[in-house]
Amino acid sequence: MSSDNQTKKTGNIRVKSQVKILSAARTEFVLQGYRGATVQSIADRAELPKANILYYFKNKENIYHAVLENTLEMWDQGIGDIVPDEGPKIAIEKFIAAKVRMSFNHPEASKIYAMEIIQGAQHLKDYARTYQRQWVREKAKLFQHWIDNGEMVNVDPVHLIFLIWSATQHYADFDTQILTIMNQADFEEHDVEQVIAFLSDIILRGCGLI
Amino acid sequence: MSSDNQTKKTGNIRVKSQVKILSAARTEFVLQGYRGATVQSIADRAELPKANILYYFKNKENIYHAVLENTLEMWDQGIGDIVPDEGPKIAIEKFIAAKVRMSFNHPEASKIYAMEIIQGAQHLKDYARTYQRQWVREKAKLFQHWIDNGEMVNVDPVHLIFLIWSATQHYADFDTQILTIMNQADFEEHDVEQVIAFLSDIILRGCGLI
DNA sequence: GTCTATAAAACGATAGAC
DNA sequence: GTCTATCGTTTTATAGAC
Numbered sequence A, B: 001m002s003s004d005n006q007t008k009k010t011g012n013i014r015v016k017s018q019v020k021i022l023s024a025a026r027t028e029f030v031l032q033g034y035r036g037a038t039v040q041s042i043a044d045r046a047e048l049p050k051a052n053i054l055y056y057f058k059n060k061e062n063i064y065h066a067v068l069e070n071t072l073e074m075w076d077q078g079i080g081d082i083v084p085d086e087g088p089k090i091a092i093e094k095f096i097a098a099k100v101r102m103s104f105n106h107p108e109a110s111k112i113y114a115m116e117i118i119q120g121a122q123h124l125k126d127y128a129r130t131y132q133r134q135w136v137r138e139k140a141k142l143f144q145h146w147i148d149n150g151e152m153v154n155v156d157p158v159h160l161i162f163l164i165w166s167a168t169q170h171y172a173d174f175d176t177q178i179l180t181i182m183n184q185a186d187f188e189e190h191d192v193e194q195v196i197a198f199l200s201d202i203i204l205r206g207c208g209l210i
Numbered sequence C: 001g002t003c004t005a006t007a008a009a010a011c012g013a014t015a016g017a018c
Numbered sequence D: 001g002t003c004t005a006t007c008g009t010t011t012t013a014t015a016g017a018c
Helices: A001-035 A038-047 A050-057 A062-079 A087-105 A108-120 A125-148 A157-173 A176-181 A189-206 B003-037 B039-045 B048-058 B058-076 B085-107 B107-118 B123-146 B158-172 B174-182 B189-206
Strands: none
Touching: A001 A038, A001 A062, A001 B107, A038 A050, A038 A062, A038 A108, A062 A087, A062 A108, A087 A108, A087 A125, A087 A157, A087 A189, A108 A157, A108 B039, A108 B085, A108 B107, A108 B158, A108 B174, A125 A157, A125 B174, A157 A176, A157 A189, A157 B107, A157 B158, A157 B174, A157 B189, A176 A189, A176 B123, A176 B158, A189 B123, A189 B158, A189 B189, B003 B039, B003 B048, B003 B058, B003 B107, B039 B048, B058 B085, B058 B107, B058 B123, B085 B107, B085 B123, B085 B158, B085 B189, B107 B158, B123 B158, B158 B174
């Protein structure tokens, strides 16, 4: 029993420390880039000695891989899906709303991903080549089906997906620029709803769904 | 005269070296980030000794500033403008086409800019606060005028600008991902025209202009 | 204006005491 | 599992010969 307790306690410290480290690392990687984020700066932000960071993750590259995996998993779960059941209008509306909400709630996740792609997707090539390509093809087929059925106008389904991705993620990746232009310190709930309404409106009309 | 010639020659070497260095630096900064791009890696890419790089730019930060200025100037000149003379349809069409062409022809410029914004726009805060905010307000007023005149449907002009920016720049910043998904090695002229046609079509219809 | 050699600092990673 | 001290390397930047 005492051994069980100790194991649990130890496991807890392990998990808690790892969560703290990953959170600190994510922020540092966003702010400074992979090379600019030092193990020391991650340690300082996590409020742990540098050696502990390397005790848990062995080296800096492992920290980054863990952050990347962690981030992709969270992002994939949050953005929902495009499903055939309710027709194109509801499907696109729901997808836009989910992606906009994710962008406003987890900008760092989108930024980590964006920086990875911009720099050449060295750690994500397989991800795009297998999982993502498959997803896009599946959804493109669904859009094409709706187009052939006369349920929406004839727009390129693949580029439509790119449009929704870019327009929604923009509010995460470029938040600094957008806030400066809008002359605000932070986004508020009302901004999120306004963006969802704007993008749904213009994209649905663009697809002949309004 | 011989002194004039020498001055000219010297000036030429100076300019040529600086152009070579800035081009190499831009590529390295995109691929490795600010901290990841070393003076040595820039020197190697420019095919010059490291000391020469620092002879021309004194330190690494100066190289980055020069790249940033250079890039912004080029980008600003290339994307054209939104002008009132020909009405909303032609104005938006021309702006989209210019931005898409710039994105496909100079992806590195867009990437440098994107990474700067994502990381917090430390070197661009003033640029967004003065020049860019002014530009957006001016164009938003123009869109609002068209809306009030019944020439286009009532969409938020500021978010419309964000939409056009994000959708067009996406093809520069995320080129790696897009090419992987489309299963292509490179973009071709036909891709550029297809993107222009797609984005013009869907955004103009979204604005009630088709 | 070009290039080599090197000083000075920063960084990743490890050893080993507690 | 925590932390200090330190090693080896990389990197920025400069000094100085050509």
